[in-house]
Amino acid sequence: MSAVDRIQVADLQAKKQPRQARARATFDAIVEAGAQLLAAEGYAAVTTNRVAERAGVSIGSLYEYFPNKQSIIASALARVMREITAEVSHGLREALSLDGQPRAGIDSWMRAMTAALDRRGALLRVALREVPFLWDIPEVRGLSDTLQHIAQEGRRKSQRVVHFDDPEASTYLLMTMVWSAILQTVLYRPAHLSRERLTQTLVEMVLKLL
Amino acid sequence: MSAVDRIQVADLQAKKQPRQARARATFDAIVEAGAQLLAAEGYAAVTTNRVAERAGVSIGSLYEYFPNKQSIIASALARVMREITAEVSHGLREALSLDGQPRAGIDSWMRAMTAALDRRGALLRVALREVPFLWDIPEVRGLSDTLQHIAQEGRRKSQRVVHFDDPEASTYLLMTMVWSAILQTVLYRPAHLSRERLTQTLVEMVLKLL
């Protein structure tokens, strides 16, 4: 680990873009290997040599494209965050298309979020628990911001949403609570309660707050 | 870091109990130094030599009481969790004593939780984001379980709490959501919204769900 404490955002970016097709493959293989190792064995298990090995690439090639170990992990996580952002946004659009039926809309969106997170459970668990520079990755901050923007925009557009003293604060809290609850249940699997039950109940609760 | 991946719970416990008073002081100084370093500089900054140095103790003495680095951090975090558990439980008892007034009770308890977490914000931030074996620490699991027990017990005792299809699931979710929301706002400090506003709004939302 060492004195890798204060990390600059610049250090988290890839060093060089591949120009040829085979280089592109090398680059992708490295990112993919990093993601797999991280998800399967945790942050401490991600060493540059193991990443290179699993990617079927030499350690030298790895450093051709990435300035350091962190940038590999950051690239992998950035990719995942872009995917999740896309899926969640798409899920919202689909939910909004069910305009007349609030219950169906909420239900649809909750399930989209749950699915997006669940599909990447192992990786997210490690990322959230162990990666020290997680919140220095622009795409990670971006996802949080996106969620809040979506929520606040939804509030402004729809008159019927959230009638509390402070609309902005309550919208912030509602989004935070829903997102956290989903994350929590996806990552920590409560023993006695089925996920389906939890999803249904969550929908009920959200409806009651709107 | 090395191959410290699969950690046994036994490895997280102190090796030996101090018998003399000066030894007790040494032990405590080590735990305290670990906590301070962790909170101030993050997990990667906690090296055994630095802990010993900050504790004013030699590295040899450190290994007299702790079998490895993780056990120092685990001891520090276990202590904090016990403190938080105590404060939150105490806060609940105080809230319950305000029996007739649900709003005052909820408000009081929310504030107790917020205060308990806020006071240890820096340490908790690092613990939750960076400590790989956090959830292997019995006291950490204990806090989660305690919260759920408190919530479920409260539901059973009080008839007026949570009327949804599935009482157990909704109670689980409510507790999870509230705790997450407080943790989130304490750790991530949303820019535009004051903490006071958020607390008030959270109380309103909880009341609406009960």
Next chain:
DNA sequence: CATTAACCCGAATAAAAGCTCGGAAATACT
């Protein structure tokens, strides 16, 4: 075909950090 540029390789380097061990010093016990 010649030349340049991009890409790939992996042994070796160097630094960091966890932990050991032999023995000295302080404290308790009788």
Next chain:
DNA sequence: AGTATTTCCGAGCTTTTATTCGGGTTAATG
């Protein structure tokens, strides 16, 4: 006081791991 036990010490061993670098290989270019 004399002995046993507990505590403390810190230089150094060992292992791990990120990163470099000199040189070879493949692909683009003219």
